[in-house]
Amino acid sequence: MNSPLDSIALFHFGPIPITAGVIATWVIMAILIIGAILVTRHMTLIPSSCQAAIELMVDTIDGQIRDTMQVSPAPYRSFIGTLFVFIFVANWSSLAPGVEPPTANLETDAALALLVFIAVISFGVRASGVRGYLATFAYPNPVMIPLNFIESLTRTFSMLVRLFGNVMSGVLVISIVLSLAGFLVPIPLMALDLLTGAVQAYIFAVLAMVFIAGAVSEDIHPAKTGNKRNSS
Amino acid sequence: MTIDWWTLGLQTVNVMLLVWLLGRFFWRPVSAMIEQRRVTAQQILTDAEGKRNQASAALAEIEQTRAGFVKEREAILAAAHEAAERAKAASIEDAASKANSLEAAAKLAIEKEKIDAEKAWADRASQLAVEIAGRLIERLDGDAVRTAFLEWLLKEIRALPEAVRHAAIGKGVTLKAVTATPLTTANQEHYRTQIGEAFGASPEISFKTDPNLIAGLELHGSHLIVSNSWRADLAKILEDVTHDSRP
The missing domain is CATH 3.30.2320 (hypothetical protein PF0899 fold)
Incomplete structure (x- = not known):
């Protein structure tokens, strides 16, 4: 029996192993991109029901960014929104028979956490410059530099572990119950898994916003970020 | 548990690609549409505010015109009243003049009638005197x-x-x-x-x-x-x- 923590390569593309999680990721990417193209193809000022729902979702994400980061949502909308949508859809992809959520694989969650880590640095440097961003590690005083540096790594790792643990555990529990109790019995656990998946997507996005906001916050370097935001 | 770095890199690239594509084909168009609707709504509100100001100005102008109507009406009424007073005074004066003329004419007529009556009575008296004298002379x-x-x-x-x-x-x-x-x-x-x-x-x-x-x-x-x-x-x-x- 294979460990649920291991990713089995379905085939190799050169040196790159193509796992089920990667395939599922591609499928989800295709669905999201094609769906985005379709729903944004005929947008009008007087929206249809579908367009109104999409705009409501975008507006809600903008509101979350605005409330959490206290900044204009435009520069962060694509990254935060895509994280939330991808994780949400990936978590809920377990509804399809035979599909294992990509987020149940350690590499996918690690990739997401890595992107958040890179995004924090990127947005921080963009908002404050390299010196300004590095100065955030000395906040509130230089003694905190080692702790802040370790925190930036551990919080990224915690995101990885949190998402992976929740999703993988849900999949594992459902698999065990399904193998033991048979048909219909895992349904409550699957519903719980859907709720967990939605909550984890939200938590992951909110944590990403909080970490990015910590790097671009005006409380740490108000003058530079203020100018940057005005120019944006 | 091991991490496959190739898979990690591939998924990282996949997610970055997804972020870029959704930003290109989803987030930007939708947010642009929301912004366009907001700008349009703001423009409509601005236009509506402008039209409301125009309507307020037109209403004020109408109120001013109506106030002018009231003043004009009062002026017309005053002019009509004054003209009526003048006509009334002229009528009274004319009537008084006519009355005086009629009174004078009546006095003249009465005087003439009186003279004619006196003359007639004098003639009658003379005739009566002649008749009396005639009758008396017949007896002489x-x-x-x-x-x-x-x-x-x-x-x-x-x-x-x-x-x-x-x-x-x-x-x-x-x-x-x-x-x-x-x-x-x-x-x-x-x-x-x-x-x-x-x-x-x-x-x-x-x-x-x-x-x-x-x-x-x-x-x-x-x-x-x-x-x-x-x-x-x-x-x-x-x-x-x-x-x-x-x-």
Whole structure:
């Protein structure tokens, strides 16, 4: 029996192993991109029901960014929104028979956490410059530099572990119950898994916003970020 | 548990690609549409605000115009009232003038009627006097009356200046003796003799009867008239009475 923590390569593309999680990721990417193209193809000022729902979702994400980061949502909308949508859809992809959520694989969650880590640095440097961003590690005083540096790594790792643990555990529990109790019995656990998946997507996005906001916050370097935001 | 770094890198690239593609095909168009709708709504609100301001200005202008209407109405009413007052005063003045004219005319008419009435009454009185005199004379003795009148005539002739008497009985002049009642031939001859003596000559005298004399004897010549009759006396009395009764 294979460990649920291991990713089995379905085939190799050169040196790159193509796992089920990667395939599922591609499928989800295709669905999201094609769906985005379709729903944004005929947008009008007087929206249809579908367009109104999409705009409501975008507006809600903008509101979350605005409330959490206290900044204009435009520069962060694509990254935060895509994280939330991808994780949400990936978590809920377990509804399809035979599909294992990509987020149940350690590499996918690690990739997401890595992107958040890179995004924090990127947005921080963009908002404050390299010196300004590095100065955030000395906040509130230089003694905190080692702790802040370790925190930036551990919080990224915690995101990885949190998402992976929740999703993988849900999949594992459902698999065990399904193998033991048979048909219909895992349904409550699957519903719980859907709720967990939605909550984890939200938590992951909110944590990403909080970490990015910590790097671009005006409380740490108000003058530079203020100018940057005005120019944006 | 191991991490496949190739898979990690591939998933990282996948997610980065997904972030870029969704940003290109989803987040940006949708947010642009939301922004466009917001701008459009803001523009509509701005236009609506502008139109509301225009409407407010138009309303204020209408209010001002209505206030002008009120003032104009008051001015028109005042002008009409003033014109009515002028017309009223003119009417009153005209009516007063007409009334004065009518009053003056009425006074003149009344005065004229009064004069006419007085004249009519005077005429009537004279006629009545003549009638009374006529009736009285009928009861008197005719000869005595004629003699009295003859004496009065002779007295009048004698009282005339000498030159007048001679002029009255000039050559070819025929005197006309007028009586109220016809005279007999004897009386005519007697009268002719008496009158000739009064003139101191023998003038040609013809006789004529005029009942309007009532009673009396008058002598008419070409240059002389001796009125010696009750008609003449009554006419003189009436003239005197009429003259005395006039203011």
